[in-house]
Amino acid sequence: MEIASGLLHGFAVALQPYNVLWCFIGCLLGTIVGIMPGLGPAATIALLLPLTFKMDPAGGIIMLAGIYYGAKYGGSTTSILLNIPGESSSVVTCLDGYQMARKGRAGAALGIAAIASFVAGTVGVIGLTLIAPPVAVFALSFSSPEYFALMCLGLALVVLLSGTSLTKGLLSLLFGLWVASIGTDLFTAQARFIFGQAPLLGGVDFMVVAIGVFAIGEVLSSIEAGDDAEVLPVPRGIRNLLPNMEELKACRFAFLNGSITGFLIGCLPGGGATISSFIAYGIEKAASKHPEKFGTGVPEGVAAPEGANNADTGGALVPLLTLGIPSGGSTAIMLSALVLWGVKPGPLMMQDSPDVFWGLVASMYIGNVVLLILNLPLVPLFAQILRLPVFILFPVIFGISIVGAYGASGRIFDLGLLVGFGLLGYAMGKLKYPTAPLILGFVLGNSMERALRQSLMMSQNDLMVLVQRPISACMLGIAVLILLIPLFGSFNKARVRAITENG
Amino acid sequence: MTKRRLLLAAALLVAAAVPVSAQQFKPTRTIEFVVHGGPGSGNDVFARTLNTIIDQEKLSPVRMQVVNKPGGGSTTAAAYVVSKKGDPHVIACFTNIWLIDPLLQQAANNRPQDMSPIARLVVEPALAVVRADSPFKTLGDFIDAAKQKPGALKMSGGSIGSRENVVRQLLMKTTGARWAFISFPSGGERIAALLGGHVDMMIVDPSEAGEQVRAGKLRPIAQVSDRRLPGFPDVPTIREAGFEITNVPQMRGVIGAPNMPAAAIEFYEDMFLKVTKTPAWQKFIHDSELDGEFVKAAEFKAFLGTFEGTLREILKEAGAKVVR
Amino acid sequence: MAKILRDGDVWSGAALAALGIYILVQASAWDYFSLDGPGPGFFPFWYGAAMTTLALVLIISKVRKSNAGQEPQQGIQPETQTGTPQDKPPLLDWTTTGRALGTWAAFALAVVLMAPLGFVLSFALLTFFIVAWVFRRPLLTAGITAVVTALAFHLAFPVALGVDLPTGFFGF
Numbered sequence: 001m002e003i004a005s006g007l008l009h010g011f012a013v014a015l016q017p018y019n020v021l022w023c024f025i026g027c028l029l030g031t032i033v034g035i036m037p038g039l040g041p042a043a044t045i046a047l048l049l050p051l052t053f054k055m056d057p058a059g060g061i062i063m064l065a066g067i068y069y070g071a072k073y074g075g076s077t078t079s080i081l082l083n084i085p086g087e088s089s090s091v092v093t094c095l096d097g098y099q100m101a102r103k104g105r106a107g108a109a110l111g112i113a114a115i116a117s118f119v120a121g122t123v124g125v126i127g128l129t130l131i132a133p134p135v136a137v138f139a140l141s142f143s144s145p146e147y148f149a150l151m152c153l154g155l156a157l158v159v160l161l162s163g164t165s166l167t168k169g170l171l172s173l174l175f176g177l178w179v180a181s182i183g184t185d186l187f188t189a190q191a192r193f194i195f196g197q198a199p200l201l202g203g204v205d206f207m208v209v210a211i212g213v214f215a216i217g218e219v220l221s222s223i224e225a226g227d228d229a230e231v232l233p234v235p236r237g238i239r240n241l242l243p244n245m246e247e248l249k250a251c252r253f254a255f256l257n258g259s260i261t262g263f264l265i266g267c268l269p270g271g272g273a274t275i276s277s278f279i280a281y282g283i284e285k286a287a288s289k290h291p292e293k294f295g296t297g298v299p300e301g302v303a304a305p306e307g308a309n310n311a312d313t314g315g316a317l318v319p320l321l322t323l324g325i326p327s328g329g330s331t332a333i334m335l336s337a338l339v340l341w342g343v344k345p346g347p348l349m350m351q352d353s354p355d356v357f358w359g360l361v362a363s364m365y366i367g368n369v370v371l372l373i374l375n376l377p378l379v380p381l382f383a384q385i386l387r388l389p390v391f392i393l394f395p396v397i398f399g400i401s402i403v404g405a406y407g408a409s410g411r412i413f414d415l416g417l418l419v420g421f422g423l424l425g426y427a428m429g430k431l432k433y434p435t436a437p438l439i440l441g442f443v444l445g446n447s448m449e450r451a452l453r454q455s456l457m458m459s460q461n462d463l464m465v466l467v468q469r470p471i472s473a474c475m476l477g478i479a480v481l482i483l484l485i486p487l488f489g490s491f492n493k494a495r496v497r498a499i500t501e502n503g
Numbered sequence: 504m505t506k507r508r509l510l511l512a513a514a515l516l517v518a519a520a521v522p523v524s525a526q527q528f529k530p531t532r533t534i535e536f537v538v539h540g541g542p543g544s545g546n547d548v549f550a551r552t553l554n555t556i557i558d559q560e561k562l563s564p565v566r567m568q569v570v571n572k573p574g575g576g577s578t579t580a581a582a583y584v585v586s587k588k589g590d591p592h593v594i595a596c597f598t599n600i601w602l603i604d605p606l607l608q609q610a611a612n613n614r615p616q617d618m619s620p621i622a623r624l625v626v627e628p629a630l631a632v633v634r635a636d637s638p639f640k641t642l643g644d645f646i647d648a649a650k651q652k653p654g655a656l657k658m659s660g661g662s663i664g665s666r667e668n669v670v671r672q673l674l675m676k677t678t679g680a681r682w683a684f685i686s687f688p689s690g691g692e693r694i695a696a697l698l699g700g701h702v703d704m705m706i707v708d709p710s711e712a713g714e715q716v717r718a719g720k721l722r723p724i725a726q727v728s729d730r731r732l733p734g735f736p737d738v739p740t741i742r743e744a745g746f747e748i749t750n751v752p753q754m755r756g757v758i759g760a761p762n763m764p765a766a767a768i769e770f771y772e773d774m775f776l777k778v779t780k781t782p783a784w785q786k787f788i789h790d791s792e793l794d795g796e797f798v799k800a801a802e803f804k805a806f807l808g809t810f811e812g813t814l815r816e817i818l819k820e821a822g823a824k825v826v827r
Numbered sequence: 828m829a830k831i832l833r834d835g836d837v838w839s840g841a842a843l844a845a846l847g848i849y850i851l852v853q854a855s856a857w858d859y860f861s862l863d864g865p866g867p868g869f870f871p872f873w874y875g876a877a878m879t880t881l882a883l884v885l886i887i888s889k890v891r892k893s894n895a896g897q898e899p900q901q902g903i904q905p906e907t908q909t910g911t912p913q914d915k916p917p918l919l920d921w922t923t924t925g926r927a928l929g930t931w932a933a934f935a936l937a938v939v940l941m942a943p944l945g946f947v948l949s950f951a952l953l954t955f956f957i958v959a960w961v962f963r964r965p966l967l968t969a970g971i972t973a974v975v976t977a978l979a980f981h982l983a984f985p986v987a988l989g990v991d992l993p994t995g996f997f998g999f
Contacts, residue, residue, distance in 0.1 A: 395972070419931075
């Protein structure tokens with residue numbers, strides 16, 4: 001019952017006029033920041049920190065949180081329209097979102113992204129409200145063997161992302177693993193594959209790889225295909241600018257999938273929104289009646305990852321608010337903010353600072369509604385970007401790519417890498433290598449290696465620890481099953497052939 | 504005779520006055536305060552706090568701006584600072600990693616000693632903590648258990664060059680005990696590993712673990728500090744607990760671009776000294792549980808020289824590949 | 828036989844096999860296993876080995892497929908006289924591929940120029956090139972587009988949003 005009273009108290013705080021204003025400002029800023037590649041929520045939150053010193057803590061954290069989860073709404077915009085992820089966790093939305101845009105369903109894709117974000121975001125906050133303490137305990141029970149098994153599960157999904165050639169999909173994945181290990185090894189400080197370049201000591205930035213391979217690669221492929229290549233068809237009429245009932249119905253499972261996957265993986269301190277959106281996408285494809293259509297522009301392929309990266313915000317706030325443990329860039333800064341205000345995030349926060357705690361939680365319900373109202377009407381507006389003639393649109397894509405790659409680090413070196421990955425993306429398209437496994441390998445590579453080495457260090461080189469622990473054994477089992485799916489498929493084909501030949 | 508002496512004294516006075524006023528440095532453009540982390544990182548928050556205080560107390564005649572140069576630990580920031588050789592408007596926020604990166608990375612060829620150390624501002628203490636339900640009540644308990652089962656106990660921390668590993672190396676060497684070190688990339692994961700029971704101990708900043716201690720989830724068994732922190736009066740320092748190890752302070756300071764003129768160094772040294780006297784700074788130090796003993800440029804530079812040697816030896820014993 | 832050498836899969840397989848071998852060579856210089864568990868050479872060894880193996884599998888399966896395909900063709904050669912061009916398809920259509928690679932080269936050049944010239948000028952040049960050469964629009968259109976988009980980016984990002992873009996000798 002204290003949850004109910006806490007939440008009511010929270011709404012009393014969150015609905016105060018000034019706090020509603022801060023919530024709105026945060027959501028608006030977050031949306032803008034999410035839309036623009038090169039602007040990230042973490043950087044924005046850090047920059048606004050000094051301004052919040054003069055505000056009261058509840059209002060301040062409400063605004064900063066608004067930026068954090070608002071960015072997840074905006075991130076899908078450029079992913080769908082331009083194949084450029086606005087935010088790293090929106091990269092999976094590019095896979096089907098951009099394909100939907102190419103088929104003239106850009107408005108529908110944007111609408112589905114907004115709706116999925118709203119549903120999953122709200123479910124995430126409900127989770128935060130009702131089951132935060134047991135979820136926090138669950139999150140703490142996750143140790144390196146479980147992380148490793150989770151990453152293996154994620155990688156096994158590459159089997160589903162490979163399309164026609166499994167060999168090429170695996171090669172793409174392995175290349176991604178290699179790029180991920182460029183940099184400094186965490187455990188031994190050994191520099192790996194840096195080719196003598198000091199800027200590579202920190203590794204390759206994710207946005208550089210994603211934007212290069214997806215956006216630049218795609219533009220170069222379109223230029224090769226010629227002027228008569230499909231200019232992105234502009235949806236006309238209100239009916240075409242928003243998802244129709246059929247598309248929404250197809251997404252029912254995706255909404256659920258995104259919410260749960262995003263929330264659960266989000267609450268793990270070592271998890272991440274990008275990982276949860278990949279896994280949600282993989283689960284959606286595995287559970288689908290028409291998996292081969294994924295990657296060609298199916299609405300569920302947009303709804304699942306978009307939902308996941310929003311539910312992830314609710315999940316990530318669980319360890320932050322209940323234990324004072326941040327799980328990523330933005331939450332780390334919010335932690336510093338709370339500390340600077342004198343609010344002490346940790347096990348005692350709920351009783352020491354109920355205003356801030358419950359005010360924040362309540363404001364997230366309001367924020368998700370605000371964001372839905374903000375984003376849906378913007379859909380037709382954004383879809384008009386597609387009206388730009390191709391000869392203007394393509395240079396704009398180059399420009400935005402440069403902004404996105406340069407924005408995070410401010411190094412021209414990263415632009416050089418962007419050029420390289422752009423050529424790679426183009427070559428992969430030409431040679432029919434799927435690009436999604438490369439991104440997946442890059443995202444998971446480091447985490448997986450770290451988790452394995454941590455596990456072996458903790459168990460004193462006993463590999464059996466991976467199957468002795470129940471959760472990790474389960475996930476590894478599922479991963480193995482997923483890997484066997486194509487074998488079943490070819491067994492079946494061989495069987496059918498044998499039967500028809502003999503019969 | 505007296506007249507000549509008077510004239511000589513007057514001439515000397517004039518001669519002394521002229522160079523002094525010629526030596527006084529005043530910045531003429533925005534000062535760049537380089538930080539080796541991205542916005543929101545620990546260093547960034549530290550630098551911006553300094554910046555805000557300087558701004559509010561009007562301690563600088565020109566604006567100061569935080570410039571983020573993240574990448575490869577300190578390497579991107581160090582390379583940037585070195586590229587501004589001779590520019591008296593470029594300073595950076597220095598931490599131990601500026602010394603360690605050149606030791607471990609061939610490609611990190613910018614050493615702090617080649618730049619212009621200005622001042623050391625704070626030393627960050629740390630706490631050795633265990634879970635509240637752990638059988639170890641003192642650091643001695645932990646080390647005894649580690650001696651009995653070498654390699655079985657585990658602690659979480661950052662990379663091999665991090666402070667917690669350095670302290671671990673020193674303790675292991677003095678006592679002959681051995682326990683494993685598990686690296687995690689973020690503070691959140693390290694604490695989660697301890698809270699979840701996957702490791703047995705960790706050495707952590709008081710600001711990160713303070714709340715857990717207050718809530719009774721974690722128990723501090725020792726402090727890595729010269730003197731006891733006001734927030735933890737009952738926790739013995741490592742020395743008090745009976746273990747004599749070399750002092751390896753985790754420092755934060757200010758360092759300038761190479762070949763900075765002496766007058767400029769003096770200017771900054773002076774400015775930051777004034778910062779440390781402000782009440783806002785005192786409050787910040789107190790709230791963050793930092794040790795704010797100010798060390799001036801010359802002493803700081805000398806210390807860096809010897810400290811680098813100490814770190815080199817420790818890292819070699821830890822098994823890291825030391826390249827310089 | 829000649830066809831194999833023109834096959835994209837064979838070339839990419841060869842490149843990936845070479846990369847895999849490079850990875851293995853580098854990884855051998857690092858610790859595979861140490862007292863504390865797997866070392867920095869552990870993971871690279873495995874994915875390098877997997878990469879080399881799969882790349883060879885790719886090459887071999889392509890070679891086998893094209894060998895299998897060639898035999899029936901030899902048997903019915905007279906009928907395929909008219910269709911001889913099918914035996915040797917052009918490796919690359921240089922008109923279209925050339926366009927794409929030319930654009931990429933321009934992009935690379937623009938990045939190189941960004942250090943001395945700054946974003947605005949380099950991007951304007953790139954846009955001009957794309958509009959005039961790739962899309963074959965009149966030079967005036969190209970010029971106007973270049974100036975307008977470069978200015979728009981400059982106004983949007985460094986000025987309005989405070990996102991830094993590369994600045995060159997001229998300060999913008």
